[in-house]
Amino acid sequence: MQHEMAEGDLLDSKGSLLERGYATSEVRSYRRRAIKAPWYRIKEWDYYCVLNEDYGLALTVADNGYMGLLSASWLDFEKPDTVTDSIMLPFPRGRMGLPESADAGDIAQRHPKMDIAFRHLEGGRMLSIDAPGFAHGKGLKGEVFLAQPPMDRMVIATPFPRAPRAFYYNQKINCMPASGAVTFDGQSHEFAPATSFGILDWGRGVWTYDNTWYWGSASGLLDGKSFGFNIGYGFGDTSAASENMVFFEGRSHKLNEITWQIPPSGFDKDPWTFTSGDGRFEMIFVPVVERDATFDMKFLRSIQHQVFGHFTGFVVLDDGRKLDVANFQGFAEEVENRW
Template sequence: MQHELGAGELLDGKGSLREAGWARSEMRRYRRADIRAPWFRIKEWDYYCILDEECGIALTVADNAYMGFLSASWLDFSMPEAVTDSVTIPFPRGRMGMPESADAGDIVQSHPKISLGFRHEPGGRRLTVDCPGFAKGRGMKGDFFLSQPPMDRMVIATPFPDAPRAFYYNQKINCMPAEGTVEIDGRKHVFSPASAFGILDWGRGVWTYDNTWYWGSASGVVDGHAFGFNIGYGFGDTSAATENMIFMDGVAHKLADVTFHIPDGTYDGAPWRFSSSDGRFEMVFQPIIDRSAAVDLKILRSIQHQVFGRFSGFVVLDDGSRIEIRDFLGFAEEVENRW
């Protein structure tokens, strides 16, 4: 079953999801004031990633109630190298001003070690980063514009079993042409909209304590057409809908279940494989970089493996058209959180 959401409020008067399912746009209205769960269970974040064939950058602002988070990552696929600098903010409790819509409201966070700006502008989004001490003093400063023409996106509202006030409201926007410049250690890299594409992961919700999720994403050009996909699973009750979608020239094609087959004992060694219950997404993934992080404080635990690499295989659109994919740059991840 793949239930498509109608328009309306996200939560009812008890703080539970009014309707579970997926959508092509922001059909449901999220309001933090409607949440009825304890404050420490609320999770809100915006994550952007821009990739071209040579390099990538990832930026995160998160307000996870008892822990805020600002992060910038640089990816060099030729080395290969992944470098991340981050700042933790204790007990923000909603004070970071995360917007209640993915389509309105700016985020501006300034800290002595890192400043991030996610702003809406006509036709797209402006991202800025300034991290003077990045990579042990090499420094990072960047300014990017992500164009956002009219196009479908992945939207999903997911409940959690046996937790009526827990939910996950997530939007993933793929295939945004990116332009701009990042300077690291005095060297500049220019992102061109012909070859660089950005994605947004916009998450709002009330999460249960212990979850492991799987997520994959890619955006680019195939045979002259804007192409991308979002795949994932692992937390919540997805019986109403999955978050699996293909995007072709701005149009979403809905998939059923996709399974990640990760080689035992390695994340950036042997190839991964992906299979689908409907036979419409079959891929092999060759890793390049494992952007890993591990925090284990027993009560709080986060083990992350976001692996960047290349997808090869095929997808099938809603009309039955088969699209062959070869060495298509993207990422796939496994993340375990107790938070």
């Protein structure tokens, strides 16, 4: 079942989802004040990832109640190598002021070690990073503009079993052409819109304590046309809708469940396999480099295996057209959180 949501508020007077399902735009209005759960269960974040075949940038701002996070990653696909620096902020409790909409409201977080900003401009979004001490003093600084022409996105409202006040409201915006430059270790790296594309993972919700999720994403050009996809599962009750969706020329094509097969040899050693019961999404994913990040205080833990590489296979659109995909850049991840 794939239930498409209508417009309206996200939560009722008891803090539970009014409607569960998916959409292709921000149809439901999130209001933090409508949440009825304890402050330490509220999780809010914006995550951007910008990639081309040679390098990439990932930026995160998160307010997870008892822990805030500023994080930046530089990805080098030629070496290959990844570098991540993160700043932990104690007990923000909503004071970081993350916007209640993915389409309005800016984020500007200043810290002695790292400044991150996400701002809305006409026609898109500007990402800014300034971290002089990044990678033991190598430094990371730059601005990247993500153009956002009219296009569909993946939106999903997911409840959690036996937790009526828990929910996840998530938006994934794929296929945003990127332009700008980032300097790492004294060398400038250009992002050009013909070869570089960004995605946004916008999450707001009340999470249960122990969860493991799986997420995959890709954005770029296929035969000169905008193409990408979002796939994932692992958390909450997804009986009303999955988050699996293909984007082609700005239009979404909804998919049902997709089975992930991660090789027992490890996340970054052998190919992953993705298959769908209806035969509309069949992919082999070949890893290039893993961004492995672990924060473990036993009661508070995040173990992240984000693997960047290339997808090869095919997708079938809603109208039956088959699109062949070869060595298409993207990533897939497994993340375990106790928070």
